Amino acid sequence: MTDQGPAVRLGIQLDPAGDPAAAVELAVTAERLGYDLVIVPGPAEGGWDPWTLLSWIAGRTDRIRLVAAGTDGATAPALLARAAASLDLLVPGRLVLGVAGDGPGPLPDAGVPVWRSGDEHPDLELAGSTADGWIGHLDGSGTHWLQKRLRLLDQAAVRAGRDPRELQRVITLCGVLTDSPTPAEGCLDGPAERWIADLAPLVVEHGVSTFVLRADDATAADRLERFARDVAPGLHEAAARALAAGVLAARPLRRADVRARRRPGIDYDGLPGSLAATAVEPGDAGFGAVRSTYLRGGNPGLVLRPGTVAEVADAVAFARRHQHLPLGVRSGGHGISGRSTNDGGLVIDVGALDRIEVLDERRRLVRIGPGARWKEVALALQPHGWALTSGDYGGVGVGGLATAGGIGFLGRKQGLTIDHLRAVELVLADGSSVRATDSEHPELFWAVRGAGANFGIATAFEFAVDEVPEVGWAQLAFRVDDPAAFLVEFGRVTTAAPRETTPNLIMGGTGVAQLMAMVASDDPDVVLAQLEPFARLAPLVQQQVVIAPYAAIMNMFPDAPHAGVGEPVSRSGLVRALTPEVATASATLLDSGAVHWFQLRSMGGAIADVVPEATAFAHRDAAFSITAMGANAQRVDRWWNGLRPHLSGSYLSFESDPSPDRVPEAFPPRTLARLRALKAELDPTTLFRDNFSVAAAVPTGSSA
């Protein structure tokens, strides 16, 4: 088992009366030196506001945990709860609230850990029975006195029916590290060996995890460095010698009430230290925010949130040990076909890999992490005057879309999103990390562009993007009396339109159609001229046309939390033309009331310039993608089946049916054969199977 969590962690306690800028400097230095936490004590009279100092430090650091000690009393409890919740959202998992003595806990249930301090019996009783941690102090009374306190804490925990290991034990130190032994009692004045000898029993026998230096003079920065260099490694070694491997890194345990909600078949305690810190399990406070996706309710047993490629590899290794469970891979959480959440299984969420950087200004080459959202990509490209077609919804993640296709608002002008891909980096099922381009692993590069979810977890994409000045953007609403005739007309006008224009159509059962169209031009005359034939499709009930940056369109919709419930029912089909047959079957479907969402995205143009063999997305002859969503799969299918004979294929991203019958619809025979061969080579045990697995059983229906 990999055990990367440090057994002995270090902290620093700031001086509430000192210069605040110096305090911030120390916190930054501590983080750089690998310290785990910084304690900001309660206010001194006429002194700085500790909460503001803490929030500022949060903004200037990336990792170090922030302990707000002595928050009780200063502010109204309800307001403190809000403030704590805010900081916990801004810097997830980094905030701890400290409560002194036996004062009331500030937040019964805000999900932020509470550490208590205080040496009296009632303090220890309360800490042991309820808190997530205890902060003790080493002072002139020596370590024996402290050991007695730690025993009382254990006893209180046991009396309350808790596993004492649930409590994090943090000790602030006193003393000066010197080169020569000095006879002082109590405080740890003396050389590093003496510190190590005195502190090791606290770690080994009492489970102390963290030692905190007090930064109360000008030499604090030096002392921080010396302690990290001269004491910590020796202490770690001494403790590791005395204890079984992994024992220290696993501390503190999650509380019993949290552990009680664990799901069977998951080796929670075997999670490598690299992933443990950010993993979320069902009893954790953060679970509500990660369990479901945008459209799908879920209840996974463990959500892993790797922050580096190495951690993705660790997560894949962990998943390989859990092949008996569902595995979901998540980037932006907007999946429809992909099961990026599940019930009782694992989720590997690479949302943290969300960097967007320009690699080469001249070639307009950008590198984008899978966790970025398309709205963020658009914003990042805008200052350069660039844009990359993605989809019609800015909240969608890069990882899911760029491994499947990407039918977007600049599609007829720019092609699919995958057509701009120049390189992709993935962690494969065996944990290795590869870069695929036209020349390196070309077969994998081909496969990722349409069936990427089958082959690994993409950790970075490199795209060549286009210069796009502002664009024309129209929202037109029509009154539609004869939907079939309207659809045929819409098809005719779209096919005749120049490829600058990419329209999307949403039809309701109520006789209203909404058209959203982008025109890749900032010339009002061009925009109006290209929209004109659309405006004449039917009587307009509403119209709006603006010239705006592409990023403004991508950021048009506000963010919504990912609180999907149940399973989405979505059907996807591609057609080569909006023939009267397609139009009639669509109108019947609309009329049935079985679908609440019916959308056409136009294709063709540059999408059709690419030969079918070039990418695993092969349906290059499609003119439209049709999506229908409803509440009940059987009802939807009763009417959707009327459309099926007219479909030339499907775009997997909009298909929620997990049946193997759907796989050949997304991949024509030769594509599927190639994909299966590569799947057998790269993922022989079918680890990746949450999204149109090509290794799935042979279709039950008509074969391809």
Added chain:
Amino acid sequence: MTDYGHDLLFGTFVTPASARPQHAVEQAVVAERAGLDLVTFQDHPYVATFHDTWTLIAYAAARTERIRLTANVTNLPLRLPAVLARTVATADVLSGGRIELGLGAGAFWDGIEAMGGRRLGPGESIEALEEAVTIIRGLWDVEQRGGLTVAGRHYAVHGAERGPAPAHRPGIWIGAYKPRILRTTGRIGDGWLPSVQYLPGGVTDLAGMNGHIDEGAAAAGRDPRDIRRFLNLAGDFGATSRGFLQGPPDQWVEELTDLTLTYGTSGFVLASDDTATTELFAAEVAPAVRSEVARERG
């Protein structure tokens, strides 16, 4: 019709929604990068889906270098003045003098009560505001010897130790609409921070409201120019004109220039949660209004 002759400030008014926790912070960074002077955040502590505004401000201030920040406006009934004074001073020192204090007497009293605040009548809340300002400025004033004692009806401090001192003198900008609080603003405020959508008669109301402020200032022996006139704006950019601040940037420039010359408005704070709008405002509107105003003032 008065132009108070202030230099112009431009900023944004950002919703502190916490659903995407970093969004409001990014908007502060965007405003700074776009060259705006100011980023401000609503403060509605009783709205569960919002960040705590002063936590957000401290954090956002740490992620920026140059831009000034404030709550727009701080909900006083839910903040202890002594704590607020310390919060502002601490953030001001850490940020090198970039924090201002937008302050309101309170609105949405149901929400305030639900959070444990006390419901006050209009007269009382103005009185409370005035006491709070006395306490806040008193605590900032470390030059004064001895502790601070203010025996107010709503807030009282007895020999409170002064400090910490802020790095600069944070402006106290008051959100006010009715005559009495406008006169109070004239007497004690450094700025006036109303929102255009709460002006019953639209921008033409500014003339009368300025009058009340000026009257309050005069009664206290102050120069009306001691109170900077801000305005929170709502608008949309578009190709064609559809109303006040709804249209192309040129139209905005004309309308805002007119506000400065006619009503003395010198701080324009645009409600914007999106990068494109903020950038457009900073690039196409702010500099043009500045030069138009300079030209007209001669």
